[in-house]
Amino acid sequence: MMKSKNLLLTISFVLFSLVLVACSGGDETTSSKESEGKSDADGKTTLHIAALESAYGSDMWTKITDAYEAANENVEIELTIEKNLEEIVRPNMQAGEYPDVFLLATGRPEALTETLIKEDGLENITDIFDKNVYGEDVTVSDKLLEGFTDTLATNPYGEGDTYLAPMFYSPTGLFYNAGLLEEKGWEVPTTWEEMWELGDLAAEEGISLFTYPTTGYFDTVVGSMLYASGGTDFYNHTMTYEDGVWESEEATRVLETIAKLADYTHPNTVANANPNDFTKNQQLVLDNEALFMPNGTWVVGEMAEAPRAENFEWGMMPIPAFEDGEDRYAFTFFEQIWIPAAASNKDAAEDFITFMYSDEAVSIFLESGAIQPVQGITDLLEGENKMYYSIYDEGVLPAMGTFASTEPVPGVSMGDTLYGAIDSVMSGNLSYEDWQKNIEEASDKLRPAMN
């Protein structure tokens, strides 16, 4: 009797201490990691880099890590590179363990970058641009192409301070089958008027003028159109939720044009415009069933294995102008690199970011097709890429930017209201007047929350 009781006591004691160990263990490791983060025994700083594995693959990041470790002996890099980066790092971050550098763009469905922007969780990195590129005698800002650090995509709070540095960029526009247009003897349209004419011509041959992968791709279309309709200032007014801006003539022109596009859109588009089937919409262009779709240069790689019509050849054009002779814009999409405010090795992180613009890093990234906005980059490009990236050499203006950051507003999403609703506009369930009203309402709700 006594024995079994002792045994039970021992078991319960062991169990209890196990639970205690399990609970306290977590704390111990974090605290040891933190101290380790500063510098370990041999004086090396461990820099934790978290990068999204995108279409460019993960190889280039391993190479960059090796290159930087070779260049800077004081740093040891711990690399997290994942396709679902947010899901991997979020739990650690909520527990207080932050990576030191992030390569993660805004505009991802998980919106981790946006969340940190909204919560003032990014480090101000304005001074990085006056620093020399690691291992070189040029400052970062001398290396960068002009205009890339002047938009809300890098300065989310609208002031002069920069919180995100531009990394891989890609011009976007309307992609089409150049071979088909040549074969039919159709001119590439430059204005919306010409676009509608081509649409009627193509309809006679059973080809739709337009399709889109998902409504998310309209962010670049709407952006370019806003720029074309009202210029840079007007664009910035829309992005900072100025009162009544969506009811202005310029905005109406944009929304009306998109609503008119509904008549020329391939009938299957809305049914396929979801994360599972969007490639079917892209396939419509490859199969000569639709002429144009908004996309970025990544689509070439994305559809590389897909079957296609004879004589298929990718072409890309900027969004058409509203009137003959008016400006045309092609939106530039770029990914961002940034430092969380809670990072433990901020100085080492800043050095690492300057290294991203070194000749060595640029060429490593370039090998994998990732192109950075640095001086002279277009000279290094070959083939199709040269064609896409030289779009701005022919008088087309670059458009850049995004909506100003706001405090989180429950239930209000500009993305859903402005872009998501396009499915309903296309299917005829939402008139452009109601659409316009909804956008203005969302804009009204976000304005007071700007930070």
Add this chain to the structure above:
Amino acid sequence: MVNKKWSRRFFIGVCITPALLLLTLFMVVPTVQVFRMSLYSWGGFSNNQEFVGLNNFILLWDDMNFIRSFQNSIVLIVFVALATIIIALFFAYLLTNAKVKGSSFFRIIFYIPNILSIVVIAGIFSAIYDPESGLLNNVFGMFSLENLEQKWLGNQKIVIYSVAGALVWQAIGYYMVMYMSSMASVPKSYYEAASLEGAGKMRQFFSITLPLIWTNIRTTLTFYIISTINLSFLLVEAMTGGGPDGSTEVFLSYMYDQAYTNSTFGYGMAIGVVVFIFSFVLAAIVNRITKRDVLEY
């Protein structure tokens, strides 16, 4: 004697402690956390959690997108439960009582969808619903029923039923097997007696089978509610992304959207609380109104 009683209690205590601890750690604490966070305005990362009382719930009341996602969820729960129960009962009755050749083969076939991952099901159904090359539209075309052809995932009026169709398809096998097992334990002599009295198959089903497996059906009703709420989220995320324009958004996908994409974690948790209470209350109501005397045989 007292000592013995005490040691018995002690033994029980020790035995259930691990389970209790785990339950508290992984169920009770997170649930309480959800309830607590629903009273805060918080983006998810920073330390500035602002207490806002019931404000998140007041906002929910006016959020038309939330109400639409709620409606969609209710449509799915009702439609999926009704359709699955009817079809699963029908096939279970057929396979146990009618002498179908190769009934165990059919049982396996029906069960297969249940072991497929929901992402695979999304892939299968996006192929079935394809407007151009899809199975469904082609079958209608074959029988010259072109007017029945639809953009199954594009027409916003019917797309929620397209999602429901996929959910029913994957659920039938599981519930059919459950019903079959309880139907098999109904003594054959009852059916023999009934048929001697002149009762047809239909009469036998409604007067013998249904009442005798009623307890089983009641249990599955709760399963329908829970599994539809969970699976509809997974399927919607994988298949339609909540689109077109939010017309297949269910409350869990809307909660996810708000908690993460829109950086309003507290608001998302408020939706979580509503879902939690809703599913409990619904399950309780269903349980109450389906209560019958248990028949023993």
